[in-house]
Amino acid sequence: PIMIDIEVLTPKQSAENIEEELAKFAEKFNQVIEAGYSVSMPDNPMGEPRFKALEVILELDLPCKPEQMLLHVNTFHTREDLDNILKEAIALNARRMLVISGDGGERLAKLSPASIGMNGNAVTSVELLQYIHREYPGEFDTGVAFNPYEPQEHELEKMKRKIEAGARYIITQPIVGRDDRLDALRAFGVPVTLGAW
Numbered sequence: 001p002i003m004i005d006i007e008v009l010t011p012k013q014s015a016e017n018i019e020e021e022l023a024k025f026a027e028k029f030n031q032v033i034e035a036g037y038s039v040s041m042p043d044n045p046m047g048e049p050r051f052k053a054l055e056v057i058l059e060l061d062l063p064c065k066p067e068q069m070l071l072h073v074n075t076f077h078t079r080e081d082l083d084n085i086l087k088e089a090i091a092l093n094a095r096r097m098l099v100i101s102g103d104g105g106e107r108l109a110k111l112s113p114a115s116i117g118m119n120g121n122a123v124t125s126v127e128l129l130q131y132i133h134r135e136y137p138g139e140f141d142t143g144v145a146f147n148p149y150e151p152q153e154h155e156l157e158k159m160k161r162k163i164e165a166g167a168r169y170i171i172t173q174p175i176v177g178r179d180d181r182l183d184a185l186r187a188f189g190v191p192v193t194l195g196a197w
Helices: 018-034 053-060 079-091 125-135 152-164 179-186
Strands: 004-007 038-041 069-073 096-099 141-146 169-172 192-196
Touching: 018 038, 018 053, 053 069, 053 079, 069 079, 079 125, 096 125, 125 141, 125 152, 141 152, 152 179, 169 179, 179 192
Parallel strands: 004 038, 004 192, 038 069, 069 096, 096 141, 141 169, 169 192
Antiparallel strands: none
16 A cells, blocks of 8 residues: 655744644644545754644644654654653554654754763664664654665665664655666565655
C-alpha cells in the first residue's frame, strides 16, 4: 500500500495573529484527515520556532487518528523537552515518527551526546534513533528521510546506519526521472513513502 503524507506546518511562535494561524492549521489538518491521507507535522522547520504539533492538536481538539499522523522530531531540543514530546506522543498514541537531524537556529537548543548518554561530537538522526529505541523500547514506529538530491553513495551509507539504528521505513520526495534512487532504497527491505509538501 502507498501512504501519502501531507506536510502541515504549525503556527510560528512569532505569528502576529495566532488565532488566525491556528484556524488555518485546523482547516488544513482536517482536510488532510478527511481525504484519508496522513498529516506530516515538522518540528521547527528551517530553524524557525513553531508551536509543538501535539500541543496544537490538543488545544484545538482535533481528531487524533494515530494512523494518520506523522510526528517529526529532531535534534534541536533539550533532553527534557525531547522526553516531554515523546511522552506526549505516547499518551496520544502518536506512534509514527520521522526522526531527522533537523534545521538548526540560534533560538533553538541542541542535544549534546552527553545529554542522551552517548559519546561523540554531535547528535545526528542516527544517535536520536538509538536514544528513542533505548529509552522508549517498542513505543514508536520510526522512519527516516532520504535526500534524493545529495550524492547517492553518501546518502545510501547514511541510510544504512539509520536502518541499523532502528528505522523501519524511509520517506523521500518524488524523484522524477530518477527511478535508480528508488531502486537503491528498495535494497534496505523497508517500506518507502513519498512525502508531499
